[in-house]
Amino acid sequence: MDARSSRDKWAEWVLARSHANDAEQKRRSLEFLGPIRDGVLEKARINPGDVVLDVGAGDGLIAFGALPLVGESGRVIFCEVSEDLLEHCRVAAEELGVADRAEFVRAAAEDLSPIPAASVNAVTTRSVLIYVQRKGEAFREFHRVLRPGGRVSIFEPINRYFPNDVDDFWGFDAHSVRDLVEKIWIAEGCHGANDPNDPMMNFDERDLLRCAQSAGFADVHVDLVIDVEPGTWVEDWERLLGTAPNPNARTTGEAISAALTPGEAERFEAALRPLVDRGQGMKRSAFAYLRAVKSSENLN
Numbered sequence: 649m650d651a652r653s654s655r656d657k658w659a660e661w662v663l664a665r666s667h668a669n670d671a672e673q674k675r676r677s678l679e680f681l682g683p684i685r686d687g688v689l690e691k692a693r694i695n696p697g698d699v700v701l702d703v704g705a706g707d708g709l710i711a712f713g714a715l716p717l718v719g720e721s722g723r724v725i726f727c728e729v730s731e732d733l734l735e736h737c738r739v740a741a742e743e744l745g746v747a748d749r750a751e752f753v754r755a756a757a758e759d760l761s762p763i764p765a766a767s768v769n770a771v772t773t774r775s776v777l778i779y780v781q782r783k784g785e786a787f788r789e790f791h792r793v794l795r796p797g798g799r800v801s802i803f804e805p806i807n808r809y810f811p812n813d814v815d816d817f818w819g820f821d822a823h824s825v826r827d828l829v830e831k832i833w834i835a836e837g838c839h840g841a842n843d844p845n846d847p848m849m850n851f852d853e854r855d856l857l858r859c860a861q862s863a864g865f866a867d868v869h870v871d872l873v874i875d876v877e878p879g880t881w882v883e884d885w886e887r888l889l890g891t892a893p894n895p896n897a898r899t900t901g902e903a904i905s906a907a908l909t910p911g912e913a914e915r916f917e918a919a920l921r922p923l924v925d926r927g928q929g930m931k932r933s934a935f936a937y938l939r940a941v942k943s944s945e946n947l948n
């Protein structure tokens with residue numbers, strides 16, 4: 649539970665700390681996420697009347713996008729570990745007048761036991777497996793709950809392509825304050841690319857492919873998308889300070905205060921603020937889309 653909020657850490661991050669609790673920063677994130685949502689839904693090949701299970705639904709980016717595709721005769725199951733996010737989606741579904749076609753289930757990707765076997769036409773998930781240690785279990789569960797011929801469509805960032813680098817801070821050139829970046833990374837417990845215990849860093853697209861095949865999926869396709877281009881996802885310095893990179897991390901402002909002396913924090917800000925406020929950064933991303941089909945001969 650977050651000290652400043654009664655919401656659990658997942659809800660607090662999805663609904664506030666991922667975007668500095670700021671409408672402009674949220675709008676910028678949605679601009680980036682819209683095409684990803686469309687890609688996940690397209691690869692799930694959803695038909696009218698389908699039952700779609702969105703695992704780790706968050707605030708409903710994918711699940712609300714699936715509702716128009718399943719139509720009046722279909723259903724979308726919002727599945728989450730966070731009761732607060734399920735409640736958030738429940739309220740939003742009521743407001744949108746779609747609650748009769750939505751279900752809300754509390755379960756983890758690696759244990760979908762509330763969902764019966766062979767009961768859904770499509771499983772979608774975006775940026776959820778990155779938080780799951782037992783990814784193989786999650787794929788076995790996706791396979792179990794799908795009907796024969798059902799599809800899974802997954803999107804995950806592959807963070808190990810761009811491990812922490814002391815010359816870079818959120819995509820901004822930080823070589824002049826690399827000693828301070830290093831102090832921040834150490835205080836944040838960042839261990840680099842290959843920590844086998846960090847589910848955010850210890851896998852790539854080949855592991856996802858292996859998990860899908862081991863789970864029994866017959867027809868598996870992976871697209872790896874890597875982009876390096878000038879620009880930034882950050883609105884400005886103030887919003888960067890209010891943003892946390894993931895639900896387990898402090899906001900940048902909290903991390904700076906925890907790791908640096910006031911004098912060091914001043915030197916850090918003097919070096920980086922102008923670049924951040926002018927948007928002079930580099931965007932580096934590596935993503936995998938995986939889609940797979942459960943064989944129609946497979947009755948389990």
Ligand SMILES: C[S@@+](CC[C@H](N)C(=O)[O-])C[C@H]1O[C@@H](n2cnc3c(N)ncnc32)[C@H](O)[C@@H]1O
Binds near residue numbers: 727755
């Ligand atoms: C980055 S958010 C993505 C939310 C949503 N899928 C989207 O596309 O916006 C990750 C979500 O995964 C959920 N989550 C974390 N661990 C999970 C697990 N083991 N099983 C299912 N969901 C989980 C979190 O509560 C959070 O809502």
